[in-house]
Amino acid sequence: MPELPEVETVRARLAPVLGGRRLQRVEISDARLTRPLAPDDVARALEGERVRTVDRRGKYLIVRFESGRALLIHLRMTGSLRHAAAGALPDDPYRRAVVRLDDGSDVAYRDVRRFGTWLLLELSEVGAYVDARVGLEPLSETYKARDLAAVLARRRAPVKSALLDQRTVAGVGNIYADEALWRARIHPRRPAGELDGDDVRRLHRAIRQALELGIARQGSTLTDYRLPDGNAGTMQTEFRVYGRDGEPCERCGTPIEKIRLAGRGTWYCPRCQPPPAAPQAASSSSRRPSRSRRQSSV
Numbered sequence: 001m002p003e004l005p006e007v008e009t010v011r012a013r014l015a016p017v018l019g020g021r022r023l024q025r026v027e028i029s030d031a032r033l034t035r036p037l038a039p040d041d042v043a044r045a046l047e048g049e050r051v052r053t054v055d056r057r058g059k060y061l062i063v064r065f066e067s068g069r070a071l072l073i074h075l076r077m078t079g080s081l082r083h084a085a086a087g088a089l090p091d092d093p094y095r096r097a098v099v100r101l102d103d104g105s106d107v108a109y110r111d112v113r114r115f116g117t118w119l120l121l122e123l124s125e126v127g128a129y130v131d132a133r134v135g136l137e138p139l140s141e142t143y144k145a146r147d148l149a150a151v152l153a154r155r156r157a158p159v160k161s162a163l164l165d166q167r168t169v170a171g172v173g174n175i176y177a178d179e180a181l182w183r184a185r186i187h188p189r190r191p192a193g194e195l196d197g198d199d200v201r202r203l204h205r206a207i208r209q210a211l212e213l214g215i216a217r218q219g220s221t222l223t224d225y226r227l228p229d230g231n232a233g234t235m236q237t238e239f240r241v242y243g244r245d246g247e248p249c250e251r252c253g254t255p256i257e258k259i260r261l262a263g264r265g266t267w268y269c270p271r272c273q274p275p276p277a278a279p280q281a282a283s284s285s286s287r288r289p290s291r292s293r294r295q296s297s298v
């Protein structure tokens with residue numbers, strides 16, 4: 001699933017292509033993409049719009065138009081965008097939409113599993129819509145360890161689960177959560193609210209380092225993610241733990257282990273990332289599974 005580095009890579013590639021261009025013709029062939037609105041209605045509303053900027057918040061791409069409206073694109077599991085010169089788009093059975101720009105080039109949306117969404121909003125609606133679903137941007141200059149501490153405090157959920165909640169940190173998903181926790185030497189099952197100041201400072205730095213490396217490598221291509229020119233990212237060759245169960249930890253040589261946490265495959269080093277302290281014997285009989293806050297997987 002595309003996470004912050006993948007979406008940011010797409011944004012950076014599409015921004016110069018789309019900026020200042022008018023959407024000449026829009027074809028949306030999948031009703032799931034725009035529901036509950038009819039795809040033809042959304043396509044007609046988009047035609048004639050001129051692009052002002054292409055922004056990103058968390059995993060949302062935000063195409064802002066000169067009219068003030070904005071198209072929020074979420075790639076979800078398998079969505080990707082492709083830009084090609086006129087007539088150069090390859091055949092694709094999973095193509096769900098094509099936008100013809102006024103320079104004759106095309107932007108095509110591909111989605112094998114069809115969980116992606118295109119949502120057309122008025123300018124006044126964008127901020128509230130996104131802010132209700134997405135926490136602070138971890139790569140913003142103003143993002144501090146104390147911001148991370150504030151959203152982890154008092155949460156009993158495992159820190160990995162807390163990181164997957166988009167309201168905790170914008171754009172972190174399964175891959176970069178595991179990579180960041182390894183960098184910070186924090187076990188994914190440790191209760192989020194029990195991290196001390198030092199843990200949170202290491203995790204804050206680790207999240208930024210993992211995401212920045214992901215952007216520098218133009219994202220990770222495991223199956224579906226592609227850059228708009230069709231090429232693959234290379235971050236998958238740089239994973240320290242993700243998908244590497246049985247391979248040696250590059251810090252200590254201990255084999256990486258895999259567990260399931262919050263329904264997701266989770267990789268960590270059992271030596272560098274020590275498990276949470278065992279509960280006291282007296283309270284173990286009454287110990288209940290920690291209640292995690294409702295997950296937001298946007």
Ligand SMILES: [Zn+2]
Nearest residue numbers: 249252269272
């Ligand atoms: Zn290790």
